[in-house]
Amino acid sequence: MNQYGRLAQQHWQEFRPGSIAEIDDPEAFFTELGGDVQDEVRIRWTAERVTSLAPAGESFLERVGRLQQLRHDAEREVLRELVLLPAEDDVDLADDPHLTEAEVAEEQWREQHLHDLLAGRSRPGDFSAAERERLRAGAVPRLLELTGLSDEDLARQGLL
Structure with missing residues (x-):
């Protein structure tokens, strides 16, 4: 387990x-x-x-x-998104009374596919034009x- 895994484990033991x-x-x-955090x-x-x-x-x-600062900024963003998650008693997206089930499902779909794109598990060309629009809508x-x-x-990829 690398340093990011240990940090996540410690954070989750305390807050989740x-x-x-x-x-x-x-x-x-x-x-x-x-490993996912390190790759990201x-x-x-x-x-x-x-x-x-x-x-x-x-x-x-x-x-x-300058390059060290860029790395630090990238690391801080990824840690905030994947490791240092809010405490369990914080309100979750699914618990928001103002969102319908369809809106929560749409946001979860978008989040998962954007994460896959960032991690290199998929590429924009893997999605239809309508799906790319869905991804772009909330990002x-x-x-x-x-x-x-x-x-x-x-446009560079010939997809627009």
């Missing part, structure tokens, strides 16, 4: 003990989660490095600092870029 109790094999679960951080950090332009005249040490611009679902990325 009911969730851990429902897991058949916590060791395997947190080992896999740690790498994917996002790589995307940022590729799209981030170096300022003119940037020194070696400035570049190292923030930065997430669209990371998943390849922005208008520019879809």
Whole structure:
């Protein structure tokens, strides 16, 4: 189990003990989660490095600092999304009385498929035009870029 799996396990033991109790094999679960987090951080950090332009005249040490900051930012985002989940007593999306079952199901569908895109388990071309629209409907611009679902990325792939 890597550092992310250990962090998740510690966080969940404190804030989500009911969730851990429902897991058949916590060791395997947190080992896999740690690997997923590590992959996701790498994917996002790589995307940022590729799209981030170096300022003119940037020194070696400035570049190292900038790249470390990009990695830290990617890690912080992923930890917030996959590891440092709200405590069990926090209100969940499914518990929101203002959302219909269809809206909750739609958001869960979108979340799962965007996660698969970010993790490289699927690509925008795997989805129909209608499904790509569904994915884009509720995603923030930065997430669209990371998943390849922005208008520019879809046009480059010949999907728009």
